[in-house]
C-alpha cells in the first residue's frame with residue numbers, strides 16, 4: 001500500500017539523519033574515477049589567471065559547472081537545510097536541486113520547505129524534483145506544473161530509482177508506462193526535463209531511450225557515493241552484507257558511455273554519484289560531463305561547517321580543477337575533455 005503524507009515526511013527525516021553518517025556509502029563498489037589519471041603536460045603554457053569556469057546552464061550564467069544535487073524538502077528540518085543550501089548556491093552562483101516535491105502534492109504542511117529555495121536563491125538555476133514512480137501514477141500533469149511554479153524551477157528533474165523503490169519498505173517499484181508518460185510530459189511542461197538516478201547510475205541504453213522521449217538532460221548519479229539501496233536496507237534494519245547494497249553502475253562508466261550519445265543527441269550531461277574532491281570533478285568533466293554534482297558530502301559539510309563551509313568546499317574543489325587544467329595544458333574545459341585522461345593500467 002502506498003504511504004501517506006506523514007509517512008513520506010518521516011521517511012524524508014530518516015533519510016537526512018542516515019545521510020549525515022557515512023554508514024550509507026557503497027561498500028566495495030567505487031565511482032571508478034581512481035582508475036584514471038591525468039596526463040602531465042610538461043610544456044604547459046596555460047595562463048592560470050585566465051582560467052574561467054563560467055558557463056551557461058538552463059539559460060542562466062553560472063560561475064562553476066556545478067550543481068548541488070536534489071536532496072530535501074517536505075519534513076520540518078528540511079526548511080533550514082534548504083534555506084542555507086540556497087544561500088550557498090546563490091552566493092556561489094551555481095545551480096541547486098530541490099528534493100522530491102512529492103510531499104507538497106500530499107498536503108500543505110511543508111510547502112515553505114520548498115519555497116524557501118527560490119526565496120533565498122533568486123538568481124540561479126533551480127531544479128524541481130519528482131519521482132518517476134509518482135509520474136506514472138498521474139492522471140493529469142497539472143500537479144507537475146504546480147511543482148515547477150512552486151520553486152519557479154528552470155527545469156524539472158524526474159528521478160528514476162528502481163533499486164531504491166525495490167529495497168524500500170512500502171516502496172513503489174512500478175514504473176510501467178514511464179517512457180510514454182515522459183514523452184507527454186516533455187510536451188506539456190514549459191521547462192526542460194532532466195532525468196536522474198539516485199546513485200545506481202544510468203546506462204547508455206537507458207539514456208538513449210530517455211533522450212528519444214525528448215528529455216534535455218541526464219544526470220547519471222552513478223554508484224560509488226551514497227547507496228540508496230543501502231539507505232533503505234538500513235531503514236528496514238537490514239545489514240550491510242545485503243547483496244543489493246552495492247547495486248549499480250559506477251559513475252565514471254556511466255559518464256563515458258552516456259557521453260557517446262552526444263554525437264546523436266543534444267543534451268546536458270551531469271556527472272554525479274560519489275564526487276569527493278576536485279579530482280573527481282575534473283575527471284567527470286574530462287569524461288564528457290557538462291556539469292558535476294554532489295549531494296551527501298554537501299549536506300555533511302553544511303551540518304559541520306555551515307554555509308561558509310559549503311562555499312569554501314566548492315571553491316576549493318574548483319581551485320584543484322584549475323590546477324589540473326594548468327598541468328594538463330587545458331585553458332578551457334573543452335580542452336580538458338580532449339584526451340587528457342589515461343587509464344591507469346596503461347601507465348605501467
Ligand SMILES: Cc1cc2nc3c(=O)[nH]c(=O)nc-3n(C[C@H](O)[C@H](O)[C@H](O)COP(=O)(O)O)c2cc1C
Nearest residue numbers: 069071099100159198221225226273274294295296
Ligand atoms: C539526504 C538526501 C536526500 C536525497 N533526496 C533525493 C530526492 O528527493 N530526489 C532525488 O532525485 N535525489 C535525492 N537524493 C539523491 C542525490 O541527489 C544523489 O543522486 C545521490 O545521493 C548520489 O550522490 P552522492 O553520492 O553525491 O550523495 C538525496 C540525497 C541525499 C543525501
